[in-house]
Amino acid sequence: MCVTKPGIPNDAECAMNLDLRKEGRADDRARGARPSTVEGGALRRLFVLFAFLAILTVVGLLGLDRVTAEAVRAHEPRWLFSISSAISLLGGIGIYPATAAALLAWFWWFRPDRRLSRVCIWLLTAEAACALLVRMLKIGFGRWRPDQVLGGQFEFFQLKSKCHSFPSGHTADAAVVATVLWIACPRLRPLCVVWVALMAMARIGAEQHFVADAATGAALGILGALAVGRKLDAIDRRIVPGTPSPMR
Numbered sequence: 001m002c003v004t005k006p007g008i009p010n011d012a013e014c015a016m017n018l019d020l021r022k023e024g025r026a027d028d029r030a031r032g033a034r035p036s037t038v039e040g041g042a043l044r045r046l047f048v049l050f051a052f053l054a055i056l057t058v059v060g061l062l063g064l065d066r067v068t069a070e071a072v073r074a075h076e077p078r079w080l081f082s083i084s085s086a087i088s089l090l091g092g093i094g095i096y097p098a099t100a101a102a103l104l105a106w107f108w109w110f111r112p113d114r115r116l117s118r119v120c121i122w123l124l125t126a127e128a129a130c131a132l133l134v135r136m137l138k139i140g141f142g143r144w145r146p147d148q149v150l151g152g153q154f155e156f157f158q159l160k161s162k163c164h165s166f167p168s169g170h171t172a173d174a175a176v177v178a179t180v181l182w183i184a185c186p187r188l189r190p191l192c193v194v195w196v197a198l199m200a201m202a203r204i205g206a207e208q209h210f211v212a213d214a215a216t217g218a219a220l221g222i223l224g225a226l227a228v229g230r231k232l233d234a235i236d237r238r239i240v241p242g243t244p245s246p247m248r
Helices: 010-030 040-075 078-091 095-110 114-141 169-184 186-205 211-239
Strands: none
Touching (some): 095 169, 114 169, 169 186
16 A cells, blocks of 8 residues: 655655565565465475375384384285385485585585585585484384384383384485485486485395384484475575575
């Protein structure tokens, strides 16, 4: 609504206010502020996936975990177990942080790219934060792994690896990488979904995790990557206004 000032026609004031609003939005973009629609669609899909994972965790704890573990133990062929173990090994040798560190060095010194450098920093920071959180939860919940006699039971505050089933660290790591790439490289989104699903199924097939463990790990990876990305954005904008956001 336009308020008429003495000596200024109402139409002229409306036009002037519109110009000022446009200039303000242009200034925001110049300072690196994101329009609200830039990542809205991508984030909505991620939150839908998170809701599905939360439901899957509850269903797993209510009985699906036991059913799937018994089915894997009784019917999984040996070759499929070997493939699951190999995929699990690939996800547990530090390939994500090593690759991100190498790319960070490349984009920082040899082929400078501020945005891709920040994507690598985002990935490394999110991986570290999520790994710490998952480790604390593993110790706190102390759930026995499926290949143990007491598989599925919770014995809180356990340091033994065989009691670190919940949540899945491999799946959480894969979900962190997938979330970063989902936002930073939209063309890789189908591959991101496939890799997280493959890692989750591999951990279940290797009898190292239950369905609820994998679902919770994936959910933590998504939330962890988003939270770290937001925090890095805020820090960058305080230090250097106009810094390109890796969350774009």
